[in-house]
Amino acid sequence: xxxxxxxxxxxxxxxxxxxxxxxxxxxxxxxxxxxxxxxxxxxxxxxxxxxxxxxxxxxxxxxxxxxxxxxxxxxxxxxxxxxxxxxxxxxxxxxxxxxxxxxxxxxxxxxxxxxxxxxxxxxxxxxxxxxxxxxxxxxxxxxxxxxxxxxxxxxxxxxxxxxxxxxxxxxxxxxxxxxxxxxxxxxxxxxxxxxxxxxxxxxxxxxxxxxxxxxxxxxxxxxxxxxxxxxxxxxxxxxxxxxxxxxxxxxxxxxxxxxxxxxxxxxxxxxxxxxxxxxxxxxxxxxxxxxxxxxxxxxxxxxxxxxxxxxxxxxxxxxxxxxxxxxxxxxxxxxxx
Amino acid sequence: xxxxxxxxxxxxxxxxxxxxxxxxxxxxxxxxxxxxxxxxxxxxxxxxxxxxxxxxxxxxxxxxxxxxxxxxxxxxxxxxxxxxxxxxxxxxxxxxxxxxxxxxxxxxxxxxxxxxxxxxxxxxxxxxxxxxxxxxxxxxxxxxxxxxxxxxxxxxxxxxxxxxxxxxxxxxxxxxxxxxxxxxxxxxxxxxxxxxxxxxxxxxxxxxxxxxxxxxxxxxxxxxxxxxxxxxxxxxxxxxxxxxxxxxxxxxxxxxxxxxxxxxxxxxxxxxxxxxxxxxxxxxxxxxxxxxxxxxxxxxxxxxxxxxxxx
Numbered sequence: 001x002x003x004x005x006x007x008x009x010x011x012x013x014x015x016x017x018x019x020x021x022x023x024x025x026x027x028x029x030x031x032x033x034x035x036x037x038x039x040x041x042x043x044x045x046x047x048x049x050x051x052x053x054x055x056x057x058x059x060x061x062x063x064x065x066x067x068x069x070x071x072x073x074x075x076x077x078x079x080x081x082x083x084x085x086x087x088x089x090x091x092x093x094x095x096x097x098x099x100x101x102x103x104x105x106x107x108x109x110x111x112x113x114x115x116x117x118x119x120x121x122x123x124x125x126x127x128x129x130x131x132x133x134x135x136x137x138x139x140x141x142x143x144x145x146x147x148x149x150x151x152x153x154x155x156x157x158x159x160x161x162x163x164x165x166x167x168x169x170x171x172x173x174x175x176x177x178x179x180x181x182x183x184x185x186x187x188x189x190x191x192x193x194x195x196x197x198x199x200x201x202x203x204x205x206x207x208x209x210x211x212x213x214x215x216x217x218x219x220x221x222x223x224x225x226x227x228x229x230x231x232x233x234x235x236x237x238x239x240x241x242x243x244x245x246x247x248x249x250x251x252x253x254x255x256x257x258x259x260x261x262x263x264x265x266x267x268x269x270x271x272x273x274x275x276x277x278x279x280x281x282x283x284x285x286x287x288x289x290x291x292x293x294x295x296x297x298x299x300x301x302x303x304x305x306x307x308x309x310x311x312x313x314x315x316x317x318x319x320x321x322x323x324x325x326x327x328x329x330x331x332x333x334x335x336x337x
Numbered sequence: 338x339x340x341x342x343x344x345x346x347x348x349x350x351x352x353x354x355x356x357x358x359x360x361x362x363x364x365x366x367x368x369x370x371x372x373x374x375x376x377x378x379x380x381x382x383x384x385x386x387x388x389x390x391x392x393x394x395x396x397x398x399x400x401x402x403x404x405x406x407x408x409x410x411x412x413x414x415x416x417x418x419x420x421x422x423x424x425x426x427x428x429x430x431x432x433x434x435x436x437x438x439x440x441x442x443x444x445x446x447x448x449x450x451x452x453x454x455x456x457x458x459x460x461x462x463x464x465x466x467x468x469x470x471x472x473x474x475x476x477x478x479x480x481x482x483x484x485x486x487x488x489x490x491x492x493x494x495x496x497x498x499x500x501x502x503x504x505x506x507x508x509x510x511x512x513x514x515x516x517x518x519x520x521x522x523x524x525x526x527x528x529x530x531x532x533x534x535x536x537x538x539x540x541x542x543x544x545x546x547x548x549x550x551x552x553x554x555x556x557x558x559x560x561x562x563x564x565x566x567x568x569x570x571x572x573x574x575x576x577x578x579x580x581x582x583x584x585x586x587x588x589x590x591x592x593x594x595x596x597x598x599x600x601x602x603x604x605x606x607x608x609x610x611x612x613x614x615x616x617x618x619x620x621x622x623x624x625x626x627x628x629x630x631x632x633x634x635x636x637x638x639x640x641x642x643x644x645x646x647x648x
Contacts, residue, residue, distance in 0.1 A: 046460050046522050049453055049491035053415055054444020062441035076434035079427075161425045169390055169419040170442050173411045334392050 053171075060176050063167070067154070067184035084149045088192065091146045095138070095196035098131065099203045106207040123204040123218055125299045128225040131197050132232060133293040139286050143236065144261045146192055151185045151240030152257065153250030155329070160248040164332045178241075178329045186237045194229045201225075224296035232289050235314060236261075238321035239285060245328035261286055278304050288314040342404030343368035344416075344494040344525035345389060350398035352384050352549075359384035361549040362398070367527060371520035373536035374529040375641060376546035382529050385546065386498055389527075390419060402494065415443065418487030420480075422499040428472030432463055432482050435471050436489050443490040450489075457485040462511055477508025484515060495519060497528040501535055513539050533637040543637070545644055552644045561635055562609065567643050568593065569609040571616070574629035578602035584623040588615055609635065 070078030071085060101121040108114020121127065133139065158164040167177050201222050205215065239260055244253040264284035271280045281287040281303060291303045291310035303310070345367040352359040360381045374382050387393040388400045391407030391414075400406065402413035427435050436454030437447075445453060458464045461481040466474070471482060480500055487495055497516065501509045516539050520526050530536050536543070537557070545553040545560075553560045561569070575581050581602050582594040590612055593605035606612040609632065620627050633639070 046488075046518055047456055048522070051445065051449055051453075053490060054446070056444075058444040059442055062438070062444070066438060074429055076430060076438055079429045162423070163425055163427065165421060165424050166427075166439070167442070168392070168411075169414060169417070169421075169424075170439075171411045171414045172442060 056171075056176070059170075059172060060180050063172065063177065063180035064184050064187075067181065068187055071188065087149055088146060088188075091142045092192045092196065094142060095131075095192055096199060098127070098200050102200075102204050102207045118208065122208070123201060123214075123222075125221050125297045128197075128201070128218075128221055129228070129293050129297045129299055131200050132193060132225055132229040133290045135286070135290070139261075139290075143189075143193060143232065144258050147189060147236040147240045148254035148257045150188050151237060151244055152254035153244065154181050154185055154241060155244040155325075155332075156247040156250050156253045159245075159332065162333075168333050174326075174329050174332070178326060182237060182241055182325075185241060186233050189233045189237060190230070193233055194226065197225060197229050221297050224298065225293070228289065228293035228296050231292060231314065235285055235289060235318055238318045238325070242321035242324040242328075245325050281305075282309055282313040285314070285317050288317065342401065344403060345527070346399075346401040346404070347385075347388070348399045348401075350388060350395040350400055352388060352393060353396045358549045360388065360395075360546075363546075363549075363551045364398075365544060365551060365554055367525060367544075369523060369525050370542055371516055371526040371528060371540035373540050373543045373637075374527060374546065375533065375536060375543055375637070376552075377645060379548070380546040381549040382546055383498075384549070386496060386529070389496060390417075415490070416493040418490070418492035418495045420483045420487045420495070420497040420500055422502055424483065426471045426479065426482065426486075429470060431468050431470055432458060432474070432485075433467040435482065436467075436485055439486045440489045445490070453489055453491075454485075457488045458482075460488070461485045461515055475508075477504040477511075480504050480508065480512060481515075484512065488519075492524070494525045495527070497526065499530055500528060501530055501532060509535060533641060537637050545641060547645045553640075557637060557640060558635065561640050564640075564643055567634070568605040568607055569612070569632065570634050571604050571606065571609075571612060572597070572629075572631050572633050573602045573604065573627050574600060575602055575625055575627045576600070577625050581620070581623055581625045581627070584625070585616075585619055588619055591615075603633075 065077070067078045069076075070080050071088065074080070098121045101117050105114045105117035105121065108117060131138070155164075158167075164177070168174070201218075204210070236257075240253070240257045243256045243260070244250070247253045247256070261284075265281075265286055268278070268280040268284050268287065272278045281291075282305070287303070288310045291301060291307060292314060294301050295307045295310075301307070343366045345365070347363055347365050350363050351361055363381070363385070374385065376382050384393065388395055389402065389407060391409075391411070394408045400408070403416055405413045407413050427438070430438065433451075433454055436458060437450040440450035440453050441447070455464065455467065458467045461484050463478060463481055463485065466478065471479070474482060480503070484497070484500060487497070500512055500516070504512060513535060516526055516528060520540065528536070528539060541557040542555070543553070543557055543560070544551065573581065578596055578601060582596075582604075585591050585602075585604055586594055590606045590608040591604050592607065595603040595605070597603050604612070616630070634643075
């Protein structure tokens with residue numbers, strides 16, 4: 001294919017043929033030691049591909065892995081800043097802190113310090129609810145921050161850089177694009193929020209040596225908390241992606257998400273303090289989820305309105321977010337329509 | 338039906354942006370070889386490409402890629418490779434990783450993607466820098482990696498929007514060679530460029546747009562031959578232009594002469610081929626020394642000027 005003539009200098013094939021050294025940041029100048037008679041002749045040979053292109057799910061998996069694997073390695077995947085990765089790791093480790101407490105409790109034995117730790121972090125309705133839906137520290141410091149970091153740039157980066165064009169000039173439709181972005185975000189959030197919840201429950205059984213009776217007693221409560229956790233992941237993902245889709249800045253999307261979560265709660269709190277009416281908590285996604293979570297795990301509600309209100313509120317918040325998301329994605333790269 | 342459908346079929350397609358017309362009742366079919374799309378700014382080239390890529394819906398008429406409407410379905414994009422003028426790349430990835438990522442978006446396995454990515458990088462002359470980050474590539478290399486990513490799934494139709502823009506002469510030569518090779522391979526290649534000479538070096542098959550209308554479609558020389566209002570010109574460089582003019586003016590199909598400058602004779606004819614047939618013998622018979630013969634207006638630049646100028 002290539003006939004080469006006496007290449008003995010330091011020039012690569014690429015540089016001989018196309019002058020690829022031009023514009024290279026790392027290019028170095030060198031002085032030829034002697035005039036050499038050298039050169040290359042290249043033939044451009046295009047070889048058709050004989051394989052068959054994979055089905056829709058394989059293409060969609062490529063989008064999914066691009067986003068999720070990027071958390072572990074940017075090589076060939078989406079780029080996450082090292083600080084973002086570190087923060088996600090810290091949030092994940094912190095979400096597992098009850099497991100460490102249960103481990104210490106198991107070392108402490110019966111009575112004394114071990115029993116105190118076990119009582120504080122052991123499995124009960126309140127702790128299961130708090131692992132996912134407790135306001136401090138999880139929904140104040142951890143889950144919203146995690147969502148803002150993971151979801152903020154998910155679509156806004158494509159909008160700013162125009163990289164959505166890379167998808168839309170390929171056999172990837174907008175539903176697949178949106179669904180895979182959604183799934184990727186939800187899986188990352190789910191891994192931290194839901195997986196840590198499952199680890200917490202499992203470790204409590206293992207470390208305390210609990211039997212079948214305990215399992216049968218607590219499993220329905222665990223399932224209630226699991227459902228609440230999944231609902232939280234879906235709701236935060238919907239809101240975060242919707243905000244990401246209307247922005248060209250991951251910072252705006254992230255800050256807007258935090259503003260929605262904290263702002264609605266703050267307004268509702270102020271109204272409740274001033275007018276003794278808690279109805280505005282319906283506007284707060286966190287409080288809607290907390291209310292539903294309390295109902296699912298069977299603990300006393302902090303809210304003085306019916307659970308149906310919160311269910312409708314969360315459904316509406318999700319529906320509006322998804323409607324905004326799909327509407328924005330459907331206009332991506334579609335110019336002057 | 339789809340298997341036999343041409344790569345591109347546009348029937349009476351129009352696109353309005355409110356009051357402004359982007360494309361006006363354009364019908365054309367393109368299948369196989371390299372076709373150059375030409376026209377001044379605002380001619381409708383970008384609108385045409387956006388319609389082909391399903392990024393715009395025609396206000397009227399239809400657009401089909403391999404028999405399928407690209408607005409309704411993304412399935413034709415399995416067979417389409419697109420190189421945009423401005424499309425950004427994943428700057429943090431190496432050339433090889435970027436190509437592999439693109440290949441996997443077409444459903445290739447990891448091994449298939451690597452093999453294919455390495456081949457197309459070699460084809461466009463980037464194999465030696467495949468492990469370098471795309472963000473560190475020069476402009477010419479970026480253009481070539483864009484062509485590579487459009488080729489990674491071995492498409493049948495390749496659409497290149499200004500692929501030579503911003504490239505140095507060496508990179509241009511290389512890209513033009515890639516485009517010609519793809520055309521020779523039987524691929525349908527549609528390429529737009531403002532640099533007419535370079536389009537001429539790639540192909541003689543052209544589409545000319547102006548103000549959203551299709552002005553001409555087909556072989557460059559055939560289109561030129563159809564422009565009866567503009568006689569063909571042949572420029573001769575000679576020591577005795579007036580004597581030579583006297584000899585030639587009486588011969589058919591030459592019907593006019595001009596002396597544009599000292600030492601030059603321009604003859605006018607309605608039939609370029611016939612004129613070239615009689616010219617050698619006429620010059621020999623005249624005994625006058627002629628040092629150069631050229632056709633100054635049988636090129637894309639003149640053609641575009643005649644068509645767009647409306648003269």
